[in-house]
Amino acid sequence: TDTEPAAPVRETAESIATMEIRGAATIASAAAEALAEQAEAAAEEAESDPAAFRASMRGAGRTLRETRPTAVSLPNALRYVLQRMEGDTVDELRRSVVGAADAFVRQLDRAQDDLGQVGANRLADGDTVMTHCHSTDALACIEAAVDQGKSISAVVKETRPRQQGHITAEQLRDAGVPVTLIVDSAARRYLDEVDHVLVGADSIAADGGVINKIGTSGLAVNARERGVPIMTAAQTIKLHPETLTGHTVEIEMRDEEEVIGSEAREEIGEIEVENPAFDVTPPRYMDAIVTEQGQFPPESIVTLMRELFGEGAAEPWAE
Ligand code: RUB
Structure with a gap:
């Protein structure tokens, strides 16, 4: 069974639910960043148990998923990051999650800039x-x-x-x-x-x-x-x-x-x-x-x- 997610995930989930963090794009990047923080915390906790690390990441994903139902950018962000989680050791797994979360946030920013040009035209x-x-x-x-x-x-x-x-x-x-x-x-x-x-x-x-x-x-x-x-x-x-x-x-x-x-x-x-x-x-x-x-x-x-x-x-x- 999964343990409770680390504090950053719980705080982000709470902020999304109360709409302190709101708007579909902002929710998505906050969720990706929270997964990266969870990966750091889980790597310490799971030590050398890759299965425990994966379970902990899935639990964090569920906590974030359950906050608000309508903006699909949230599950799309979780999918992007968690589908790129790979490796045989906890450290490899951790690095894959942090890297994917980083890449996701950068893509989101770039997409918004590119879209802005199209809309401006x-x-x-x-x-x-x-x-x-x-x-x-x-x-x-x-x-x-x-x-x-x-x-x-x-x-x-x-x-x-x-x-x-x-x-x-x-x-x-x-x-x-x-x-x-x-x-x-x-x-x-x-x-x-x-x-x-x-x-x-x-x-x-x-x-x-x-x-x-x-x-x-x-x-x-x-x-x-x-x-x-x-x-x-x-x-x-x-x-x-x-x-x-x-x-x-x-x-x-x-x-x-x-x-x-x-x-x-x-x-x-x-x-x-x-x-x-x-x-x-x-x-x-x-x-x-x-x-x-x-x-x-x-x-x-x-x-x-x-x-x-x-x-x-x-x-x-x-x-
Ligand atoms: C926000 C809202 C926004 C979209 C798009 O609703 O409806 O139009 O989320 O925002 P809420 P963005 O305030 O209830 O979250 O373009 O920033 O993704």
Whole structure:
């Protein structure tokens, strides 16, 4: 049986669950780094027992996997690192894990830079972009456009209930992008004033459906109705391999506390409160998926998915 993971893994898992660490790409790199730290701790503990080392890494993988269900970049990160765990001795195993985690994080950073260039090419000098939630992949596109010398402004949706729009607003302000913050329900009114809608993704399904922060699908439908193009910025680590075999993506349901505090709850009394964190935008409402490998119409993303994840969705963390 596996022992409890080392402190860095437990702390990272806790931070992901409480959303101190959040956003699909950030979660993925934190998980990879936690596995590297687990490898160091496990190498000391397992001493010369490779089987104990492997069991300890699988346990860490499970702890990280169980934090949040929707962003596939998390299991994809665990798969990347744990499938590269190899060697006959504990030291070889340790080095393979640390090396794979390093390589993963570097690839993630490079993919985001490359994707930013692709997304930036869709933006023209003087454009205004509407954002939803906080996506580092989406921000990379705007920042690359600014680096290209384009002047871009932004209309930023606050994104209830957790207001990740505030993080987006701060980062855009720091990048020198003029920001107008609006409440979510004002989005359709402001669509007439923007040239693009730009969002990120937690997962992309084989049919091109985009799973992202709750409210994305309504925004996409409104954007289509107003004739505003909408794109998703998503590195290929967001492609969900299990959807190739018909599985659906689990939508995280979060605590009602995020929607009504205890005081409001007491006043309102016995009513149902639901708090889904994500929704699915059907491919027909999305104009383009921008990845580090170029931009794709959502309907053709399945080809890329087969190429990159065709071997299926192994679970190297399973007992
Ligand atoms: C974050 C969210 C982001 C995607 C993409 O949701 O929906 O749009 O994760 O982010 P939460 P990135 O705040 O609930 O984690 O481009 O940084 O991977």
